[in-house]
Amino acid sequence: MDLSFLRLPTELKIEILSNLDAISLIRSAMVCKDLHKTCLSSSLLAYTTQLHLNGLKDAGTGAPYPHLLQELLCYRRTWMSVNSITFQWLLSNNSRTHDLVGGVYANKTMDGIEIVPISTNPTDAAQNRIVRGLGGIVVAQLGVDPMQDLLVLLEGGGPRTPQNDGRFMRVHVHSMADGGCHPRALHSPLQLPIPRSRSEMIEFNIHNALCIAGDIVAICFDVIWSGTLTKTRAIIWDWTTSELIMDSVIAFYGSLLPTRFGFGLLDSLSFYVTSTQESGSIRFYKLVGSRRSAIHIATFHLPSVVRDAGVINISSSAGPIEVSAIPGASFMVNDDDRLHAFTLDYTSYPYPGSTSLSLFVHQHVFTSFFPEHVSPNHQPLEIKWERWGPANTAFIHPHAIPFEDSSRSYIHGQRVVCQGKSVVSAYSNIRASKSFRLLDFSLAAVVAVSGALRSTPTASPLPSSSSSYRSTWALFSSRKIEASQVPIFREDVETRLPFVSCTRDVGAEGTFRGYMIHVDGIVGYKV
Template identity: 25%
Template structure:
């Protein structure tokens, strides 16, 4: 019998035997049996028995298990920390990292300012993505891509690659996904020069550091399997998004038409195709739908998608639709529809980019648990941001018989917090179970304060008297005449002093990256944007 089954059987026996018999076992057996329990059960057992409490207090391994669970982290199986550091060392490091989030100061902890290279000062470029400490930039009009490490390490290098005109993106409609950990670039394009015709989306895969196909890709070009046919008048917008996570690449195409709906509003026609890019000749699947848009909102595309780990996909299309993509040889399997309390002009997901499939990006032997992370859904129109615990999308047993339409009252209030979102998505960032937002302050609105909000179960323990505990419900008003009340508890800390005009913000497990300009230089543009990196 494998050790996992032995442990499970031992845990079952623990619940059956009388307390006197169990207490006679050696302390190391107590510790061994408890180590197979979930972290909450460990705490329950050790809180009702003095002997087990003593076992827990003397076991760094048990405390490490509960600390990981309480911070909603999971160990990386192949990670190595200082040549297999002991459990006491890992436990102390884990606790120090958690407490640092409540104690850091945006000025005291700063590494300093790092200028953005002059050739990358285009407004479209500075809104690029930051992955694993690298800023990923793309010039659509120059066919140029660059991967710049903000704080270079011996293992990192600057990757700059210019393509000849037209070779990277031969038409002006496209999007780019870059993954430095896998040396991957995916460029999605289409040609809509004739709006009544069927046009095809192409996704070109390549390596970031050289020409040609990626060595692990099954093919150089991914083609959509179903062409989007429209033929409607009243064309408003046509957009494309490409995203990836691990082995998955997905492309979403949306077309919006005025007067396309039955009530005189607009219609958004969209499809989304997913590939396993390393086996794309045999593994791809397609989703499509039509979304009715209220009159006066035809200029927006209220559709977005995100990966929840390596096996689930969430689509925002009116409501939130959850699919399993574990088996890429078949169409995505519908798991449930989570109804939202309001309609929105547009919806955009923000989700941490940490993932256990990319251990090279990790400096610690743990990562955030895909089943217990945060994602945010930014809603244009009502001006709200929903911070959602991803646990709700992995524990579907509680909704048995409701998967076709899970009403907001059954899933939303206890698993979300809703905030006013009268700021740009670039002023919001998420990592693991921490949510950061930058708010304008002052009469001129040229200064910002940074708020760190921690939703992990042990946040109150680690705050050590710092910050504001919010456990009571909060209500935001939605026009016309609506209200949304949510309950997910958190701890909030205002971070350090005010800082100058914010262009963009990113965060990872260890650092906050602020791309800002001195407030008194914004309009004259006499100073260059620069990075301020804050160590956590």
């Protein structure tokens, strides 16, 4: 460190340091006592580092930095104190046709779509229910974006096409306020003809992949002919102009992508598909140019499997993409720090059944490998597992930590909520539980819990530690899936992305089929 810089007045040092990014600030504070004191004395610098540690970004309210810092620290303390986390419950139908974005819960009911503003006071939420009629639409999946007053309904089955007796895939774009066609939508519904094959019947099986990112709505679904032949198809529309931006049948024509794949959005210009070929991979595409052509930019390979093993399915999930902040919010999720969860199902001969593993990774791990500029003739990068996986992911065997299935989890930012120990009801055949498990992959939570375990509290701008964290949170750092115990991989698979986990009993409120998470708390839903 240049001594001449350290001799500068504190006000001038703060002004200079404010031009650094959060990572550089944290590194400076950790290696130099003088800069550590400087960061402590500035609410701006402390707020900048705390945003990064919590995976958030400023919402641009213009509030004074001391106020923003205190609000952010209070927010973090609430999430670290398990019993202080707001919990409320709602009734849901016996399906997955619901969504929770921006503090608004939407659920399909017998009468239509129920819109419930979630607040910290459950009685307020109960008084603000709005139910909209559907006009005869059979809803297979739905999505909401309250910041855009947007309600997207995916019609199940769809009407038959007049030319070849196929079916239309139809997406209805509504306003949450009045239930009518959204004022920014040029046409509604959006529709795409799906032709029949060899005069066989068509069915749609909708994945949990109706994604909204600004003006983009993306859908992933299976087309089933006569209940036997199944092909996955992904569609991306600009819902404001009705432009069909990407159709996987055209975009992936001639590629080696399997007939079935998983799908997800990074943002309005980037998406990925999963492949079960060889040892499995995740392929990333970017929409480039005025025509927004889908260009394959990189393939991230998963750990190598033995000869008699293989990947039979890869599904994925991530939290909602919030283009703008909730009204009145001081901060929001930083897209680059969003967490993506992949559930990988493996089979290995001659062992019966399959093994399900969960893989968690931050979005910035993928984007850090992306080229700054992508041309139409770009050659995709091949990223081997050893380059990206061990240091940056959490590969979890279900027996390693006590949660049951990441495919039944819900994500917001860097937090994951899922069922605790669950049982299957003898009456409804529905798996339900009286507790939820919370996983937190934020640096703020990891540093706080690790500091408590070492009994060495840390000072701001790093998170403070509390002895109570030791009894409520468990820290997971390095994990190893040994090839000798799981006969799938060629070598031991070790991953080192740290996270913390805790469980909260909510049995006094009843039994819950599932849990969802939003910026202010946890929602349990009953059937």
